Amino acid sequence: MLAKRIIPCLDVKDGRVVKGINFLNLVDAGDPVEVASIYSGENADEIVFLDITASVEKRSTILNVVKKTAEQVFIPLTVGGGIRSIEDIRLLLKSGADKVSLNTAAVENKNLIEEASEQFGSQCIVVAIDAKRRHKGTEAQRKNLEWEVYIYGGRKPVGLDVIEWAEEVVRMGAGEILLTSMDADGTKDGYDIELTRAVSEAVNIPVIASGGAGTPEHLCLALTEGKADAVLAASIFHYDEYSIKETKKYLKERGIAVRI
Amino acid sequence: MHWRERLIAIVDYGLGNLRSVSKSVEKLDAKAEVTDNPKRIEKADGIILPGVGAFHIGMQNLKRLNLLPVLHEAISKGTPFLGICLGFQILFTQSEEHGICSGMNIIKGKVKRFTHELKIPHMGWNQVRQTIDHRPRTTDLFDGVSDNSYFYFVHSYYAEPEDRNVIIAETEYGHEFTSAINKDNVWGVQFHPEKSGDIGLKVLRNFLSLC
Numbered sequence: 001m002l003a004k005r006i007i008p009c010l011d012v013k014d015g016r017v018v019k020g021i022n023f024l025n026l027v028d029a030g031d032p033v034e035v036a037s038i039y040s041g042e043n044a045d046e047i048v049f050l051d052i053t054a055s056v057e058k059r060s061t062i063l064n065v066v067k068k069t070a071e072q073v074f075i076p077l078t079v080g081g082g083i084r085s086i087e088d089i090r091l092l093l094k095s096g097a098d099k100v101s102l103n104t105a106a107v108e109n110k111n112l113i114e115e116a117s118e119q120f121g122s123q124c125i126v127v128a129i130d131a132k133r134r135h136k137g138t139e140a141q142r143k144n145l146e147w148e149v150y151i152y153g154g155r156k157p158v159g160l161d162v163i164e165w166a167e168e169v170v171r172m173g174a175g176e177i178l179l180t181s182m183d184a185d186g187t188k189d190g191y192d193i194e195l196t197r198a199v200s201e202a203v204n205i206p207v208i209a210s211g212g213a214g215t216p217e218h219l220c221l222a223l224t225e226g227k228a229d230a231v232l233a234a235s236i237f238h239y240d241e242y243s244i245k246e247t248k249k250y251l252k253e254r255g256i257a258v259r260i
Numbered sequence: 261m262h263w264r265e266r267l268i269a270i271v272d273y274g275l276g277n278l279r280s281v282s283k284s285v286e287k288l289d290a291k292a293e294v295t296d297n298p299k300r301i302e303k304a305d306g307i308i309l310p311g312v313g314a315f316h317i318g319m320q321n322l323k324r325l326n327l328l329p330v331l332h333e334a335i336s337k338g339t340p341f342l343g344i345c346l347g348f349q350i351l352f353t354q355s356e357e358h359g360i361c362s363g364m365n366i367i368k369g370k371v372k373r374f375t376h377e378l379k380i381p382h383m384g385w386n387q388v389r390q391t392i393d394h395r396p397r398t399t400d401l402f403d404g405v406s407d408n409s410y411f412y413f414v415h416s417y418y419a420e421p422e423d424r425n426v427i428i429a430e431t432e433y434g435h436e437f438t439s440a441i442n443k444d445n446v447w448g449v450q451f452h453p454e455k456s457g458d459i460g461l462k463v464l465r466n467f468l469s470l471c
Contacts, residue, residue: 001386001387001432002382002384002385002386002433003384003385003386003410004384005384005385040457043457045384045385070279070280070283071283071286071287072287074280074283074284074287074454074455074456074457074458074460074461075412075455075456075457076412076455093277094279095279096277096279096280096283098277098280098455120313121312121313121314122381122416123312123381123383123414123415123416124312175381175383175414176383204379204380205379205380205381206379206381206383206384229379229383229384230384259385259410
């Protein structure tokens with residue numbers, strides 16, 4: 001049976017992991033290769049590097065990080081953040097990334113998904129969608145649920161409906177959707193289950209739920225009620241609050257197929 | 261000569277995750293050479309045909325680089341050969357991806373698209389059931405690998421061999437499909453051993469030890 005995937009995400013800035021990585025037995029908490037390697041040893045199913053390097057000149061550092069990681073970590077690696085062109089994608093894949101995650105550039109340059117999936121195959125083109133609820137309000141009002149797509153790291157709304165955009169990226173050749181709820185992100189109160197389910201039911205490609213994970217139960221809900229194919233989490237793993245191993249054990253006990 | 265001394269050619273035909281494959285072979289201390297040079301492939305003690313992407317483009321590239329004759333010859337003279345993902349599918353007679361496209365016809369059979377309601381691509385970790393009951397030779401590739409171990413898959417098409425005797429492992433996604441084959445000196449796996457952690461490296465090591 002196809003296992004549900006548990007994916008830790010690392011924010012990488014200028015070639016170093018940022019945001020509290022707090023493992024025991026870690027020689028250098030800022031080394032992305034070392035952290036990725038530890039996660040792989042704990043049976044993480046994939047690794048995501050989110051490159052938040054500010055300056056364009058330092059972009060090449062992520063390629064070195066990817067190269068070094070690919071020499072030591074033998075599970076799939078996705079890289080997102082600041083990818084603008086076919087050439088950016090080519091360089092990342094050549095360095096050893098298995099997938100790239102497109103966000104702002106996919107919205108601003110609609111040909112990019114199509115060109116990229118044609119050249120490199122849909123399997124390596126992940127489209128990241130940052131979604132924010134348009135209307136909160138009462139249960140009755142929420143019958144017309146709507147989420148809007150944001151770009152530039154959640155700073156700019158683009159007037160696109162999330163479900164419609166998700167369907168469009170599938171038509172253009174995306175192989176997977178990385179769906180982040182901006183409302184839930186950082187809260188540790190759990191994923192936006194309604195959003196996750198709505199997108200997962202609308203498309204026939206895998207959906208990775210992201211934003212809001214605080215406990216293994218949250219991951220469980222996203223995978224069951226949210227119908228997600230995979231869950232992405234950052235802080236709950238980084239701070240050693242829950243290890244990937246014990247999270248997977250928890251999920252397995254609840255009847256979810258996971259790779260132990 | 262120990263297998264670590266032998267030359268493993270990783271065929272570069274412009275498609276795929278060559279770096280992942282070469283790094284995993286190097287991790288096992290074997291000598292990997294990524295090449296599209298027919299002379300180097302001819303000399304190799306073992307050949308790996310990796311690949312992700314579209315079947316017809318893979319075949320086009322192999323033809324354009326004039327690699328098909330040397331691959332056929334190496335296989336017929338007994339050089340151990342491992343096809344991975346698209347490199348596994350290309351071993352078959354034909355694929356229905358992008359119309360009907362002919363493959364290498366080393367293994368008789370067809371490559372078909374998943375038509376069930378499940379999500380496509382079949383992406384992620386799935387269990388590989390070894391069909392070893394009547395073919396003990398399959399222990400070659402899966403030596404030391406527990407039955408139903410998880411391996412990493414990414415594909416939208418699956419291969420269906422005419423002769424079920426070549427099947428050494430099956431996996432369930434909507435229905436059972438062939439996830440590994442062996443015929444004489446030719447092995448093929450639909451999953452990515454180079455992306456399947458320690459268990460994947462074990463499969464690669466088993467192949468290398470046959471070279």
